[in-house]
Amino acid sequence: MIRVQAINKYFHRGSVNEVHSLRDLSIDIEQGDFITIIGSNGAGKSTFLSCLAGTHALDSGNITMAGTDVTRWPEHKRARFIGRVFQDPLMGTCASGSIAQNMALAQKRGQRRGLSRGVKTGDREAFRQHLRVLGLGLEDRLQDRAGLLSGGQRQALTMVMATLVRPELLLLDEHTAALDPKTAGQILELTRNIVTEHGLTTLMVTHNMHQALALGNRLIMMHRGRIIFDVRGQEKEELTVEVLLDKFQSQADAEVSDRMLLG
Numbered sequence: 209m210i211r212v213q214a215i216n217k218y219f220h221r222g223s224v225n226e227v228h229s230l231r232d233l234s235i236d237i238e239q240g241d242f243i244t245i246i247g248s249n250g251a252g253k254s255t256f257l258s259c260l261a262g263t264h265a266l267d268s269g270n271i272t273m274a275g276t277d278v279t280r281w282p283e284h285k286r287a288r289f290i291g292r293v294f295q296d297p298l299m300g301t302c303a304s305g306s307i308a309q310n311m312a313l314a315q316k317r318g319q320r321r322g323l324s325r326g327v328k329t330g331d332r333e334a335f336r337q338h339l340r341v342l343g344l345g346l347e348d349r350l351q352d353r354a355g356l357l358s359g360g361q362r363q364a365l366t367m368v369m370a371t372l373v374r375p376e377l378l379l380l381d382e383h384t385a386a387l388d389p390k391t392a393g394q395i396l397e398l399t400r401n402i403v404t405e406h407g408l409t410t411l412m413v414t415h416n417m418h419q420a421l422a423l424g425n426r427l428i429m430m431h432r433g434r435i436i437f438d439v440r441g442q443e444k445e446e447l448t449v450e451v452l453l454d455k456f457q458s459q460a461d462a463e464v465s466d467r468m469l470l471g
């Protein structure tokens with residue numbers, strides 16, 4: 209289990225530009241949970257993923273993974289058991305490296321990486337098998353530079369790379385948002401298959417409520433650095449876009465009335 213206890217994250221603390229991005233956020237993430245995360249712009253969704261990945265240090269609070277306190281662990285140390293896919297398909301792969309070289313690097317995630325970009329012969333067949341599942345023909349293009357691939361192909365490759373070494377936690381940050389609808393659908397299907405096949409504990413940020421409802425066993429809604437709604441199982445199955453929109457709206461209404469009261 210991953211336990212997040214009362215975490216706070218500020219940016220530019222103490223200055224006029226201070227942003228309190230995460231506010232006493234707590235959540236227990238069960239082994240195998242596939243959580244979709246929705247929330248308004250600036251709600252803190254990406255910051256939350258970055259704090260889990262160790263990209264940002266916390267101002268307070270704790271994160272434990274499988275009983276180990278990782279709060280002070282730097283990003284590179286957590287990389288051993290965290291896979292992450294970003295919105296930008298260009299971020300997950302090295303354009304100048306071949307598909308095989310990219311996969312060889314992914315295979316060494318969290319280990320010391322030498323300067324050698326060599327790929328062992330035995331690995332090539334394993335890489336081909338991983339790529340064949342995608343149905344994109346990438347298994348026959350191991351020598352091609354990743355920079356030659358389309359955005360969708362690169363994101364598919366990134367998904368495979370992020371899960372080549374089974375991650376304890378998979379973080380997906382709007383990973384289909386930059387793709388055309390058809391390709392986004394394919395990557396989502398791939399996501400569903402990979403996560404289900406390996407039973408990966410996964411957090412997926414999306415602005416698409418249909419996606420948030422269609423995938424995962426649990427959904428959380430964030431607002432202003434907090435989790436304001438957390439639903440799972442049957443209750444999630446029965447959720448509709450209308451109910452989610454109502455939640456958003458009631459939050460906005462509450463803020464307006466707060467402002468009126470305070471003002």
Ligand SMILES: Nc1ncnc2c1ncn2[C@@H]1O[C@H](COP(=O)(O)OP(=O)(O)OP(=O)(O)O)[C@@H](O)[C@H]1O
Nearest residue numbers: 219220227229247248249250251252253254255256
């Ligand atoms: N590196 C940073 N420096 C300063 N402020 C930041 C930084 N990263 C995030 N913030 C601020 O923290 C708040 C939360 O941002 P975050 O990107 O986590 O929100 P989000 O929910 O992912 O939003 P979106 O849906 O728009 O991507 C915002 O006010 C943002 O401006």
